[in-house]
Structure formats: C-alpha cells, structure tokens
Amino acid sequence: MIELQTSYITETGRRQRNEDACGYWSSEQGSCWVVSDGAGGHGSGDKASKLVVSAVLGKFSAAPVVNEDMVISLLEAAHTAVMDEKRANPQGDDMHATVAIVLIDPQTQSAVWGHVGDSRVYLFRQRVLAHQTRDHSLVQGMIDAGYGDSEMIRTHPQRSLLTSAIGNSGELALSVSGSPVVIQEGDAFLMCTDGWWEYVDEKTMEGLLQNAETAEEWLQLMAVKVKESENDKSDNYTAMGIQAGDLEPVTTVILVK
Template identity: 30%
Template sequence: MGYIFDDRNDSHLLIVADGLGGQSCGREASHLAVQSIRLSFFGTHDSGLPAPQRLAGAMIEANHQILNRAGRDKRCRGMGSTCAILLMLGDQAFVAHTGDSRIYMVRDGRITRLTRDHSRVQRMLSDGLITEEEAATHPEKNWLDKALGLREDLKPEVRPDPIDLKDGDTFILCTDGLTNLVRDEELFSIIERTPIRQACELLVDMANDRGGTDNITVAIARVGDEVTLAF
C-alpha cells in the first residue's frame, strides 16, 4: 500500500507499507499504518519538534494502533506492517523506516539505498555470513527483526540528518515485492531513462512478469517534477 500526502506548507509525505499476517489482516495493518502516520504527523506539524522526532513519534503511534487492533481480534494476532517514509519539506528530505520496504535515491548518475532492511538475512549479510547471491534466495529472507505491530518497544530507524535536495534528485520507495525480483541496477536503469510515471508502471510490470505474487508498491518523487505513485 502506498500514499502521497500534501499539505499547504510546501511538503510531501510519501509512505509505502506492506502488511503482514494474512491477506485481510495484513491489508488492514498497512492501512492502519498509513492513516495513523498521516494523522499523527500532520497533527504535530506545528508542535515545534524537529521533523525526525515527529516521524519517529508517528511511527510509534502507528505501532500502538496496530497492536491495539490485533489485541481486539484474535484472528488478527500477529498482524503487522513494514513502513518506509520520505518527507520532502522545503529544500530538505527526511527518511524513516521499519521492516524491509526500501528507499533509494538517484543523484548524479548513481543509485544509493537510504535504508537498511530490518531482517535476519540482512544481519547475516552484514556480518559476512552469506553473500549477496545467497541472500537473494535465502529461505529466511522474509523473516523480519522489526516492523510495526511486532512488539511494544518499537524503535523506528530515522535518518538523523536531512538530505539537502538538488534539482533532479529522484527518490524511490518500494516494497520487497519489487526488490525481490528487480535488481538495484535494473531499477537505476529504468529511473535514469524513463519519465517517473512510466517508470512506476514499468517496474511493477517487470516484477509481475517475473512471477510477482507479493504486494508490489512503488512510489517515485523527483525534485522539480511531479510526485507520482503506482501500485
């Protein structure tokens, strides 16, 4: 699930969420995550808190909302959601996430991943226990260490420093339904040569053509251009 929200203060809030815990409960969890974050963030817009603290607080509130919902219905116990957030505020961008939904930035002919997956396989990869090739097909690649709704004491990962935006900067938010099937270099190639609205469609189609059955959500924002979403 993905959403883009605008307010009247020259800002965009992009959110991508991927629900866990079965089709219906997972969908509800991702919907709860997106709506709770939107309400929490814009509800504290004039609080005077720095943007990273507002984003962290919004994610913590979403975590509580999902846990409370799961506690009221035993069928939804274990429901949760990944979440990746990009806040474009004036000439700066802020990044926050939990789980394995990702945010990339394309700038000056290079692609950079701005988030690190909160997963068992990512830990093994970081510790040098497996290779990139082994990680791509590892049977535990979907086992998450952290996501909304998994535990009370969630500590969302928020990039502490803002990104100073440059004309042409492009940001891609996506679920693992895309990154499990489309390599980073393929993502970069499409972003570099394709208008962003068409790029969203091409990326989703590419994942589907390769047998994608998971939630495939892509949101792309380009500085000085439109903000677009496809899922």
C-alpha cells in the first residue's frame, strides 16, 4: 500500500472573505480530496464552496469506491447540494462554485479525478507535468476553437467567465479522467483554484518542484510566487498537494572541465 501525504494552503488574498474551501478524507479503502471556489454576493460564495466540500466528502466517506462513476456521482452530489440550498432560499444570491476532486485507492495505487469550472487538477510524474485538466471557461473554449493561444488563459479580460459551474441552472457539464490511472512512487498531484494557477504557470510549477523535497515544500515555494504577484484585486487562492510516497530524488550533475 502506497503512503499518501497531504498538504494544503488557503488564503483570502486581498478579498474581504475567503470563498475557497478544501478538504480531504482518507481510509484504507480509498481517499478523497476536494477543492472548491465559490462565487456570489453577501457571503453566499463561501457558503457554496463549503456545501460542495461537505457534500463530496460526506458521500465518499459513506462508500469509499475509487472509479469514474464515483467521481461523476460526487460532482452531481455537489451540484444537488448547492441547487437545494438555492431552492430553499429563492430570495438569496445566485451562488455557484467550481470543484476539483481526486480519488485514490491506496491498495491498488490507482487514481481518478474530475472537475467542473476552472479549478484544476495537475499530475506530475518524475517532477514533470504529465496531465492537467482543461477549464470549463469561455477563454478555454476560444483557445480550443483556434481563436487564440494558451497565453490568453491568464491574461484575457473575460478569463473568469465559466461555461459550467456547480449551482448553475441548466445541464451540468463535467469532466472526468476516465479509467483509473496507476500512480507511481514519487507522483505528485496539485489541485488549485484560479487564484493560484493564474500566478504560477506550468513551467514554474515544474521548476519549483525540481527544488522541493516534499509536496509541502513545493506548495510553500509556489505560495511565494502567488504572494509576489498580489495586487489590490487579488483573488482568494487555495492549493492542495498530494504526494505518493517519496518524491523522486533530485540529481545534480556537475561537469568538470
């Protein structure tokens, strides 16, 4: 059974309240990690993200199964929880949220993940980016359609407009990783909200991971970059790191002339 280590950082940034939420639940049968970024006025954004985390962890802990169907079920449960709250309070704000989920079976060393919105899941193998989720956003759709390059994702003025979110009316568009992926010793997952990845690009993530001995140290190094980029409009930011066993050792080669 592979050992799993968890680290997380969640900060308010320059906002009045932290509308991000995160959490995890672990057992020998399976483990679940979830990150959510809420939106809405008068505190309904933080309520939405907390509802998402509670719904996901509550449902998974009752039946800790790691497969694609479970990810879909958890995403749908999060959506139902927020929609139920909105129906119970029709005079409230139009709250909604993003969500990113990772499930790992420590016995089979397999992982699945899924998301709605622009909170992301990254998988790094041998300290190199192996996978990242694609946002459900207007700008990502423009890039996919050939109307711009990947640099737009962090600079476009409409980069925060989502095409799918937990709590939105209409059909829920969600993404899942598919069949379980066998994880290896040294694999590292990063789950984060847009307030994090907007200021730490993928090359920087890789570069800082090269200099880290643990996922916790990696998060701290990235957090420095986020703080350095803070301005008066800086969003909340949240990141969770999941480390499978020990990170691959860093090898330094010294060339002697």
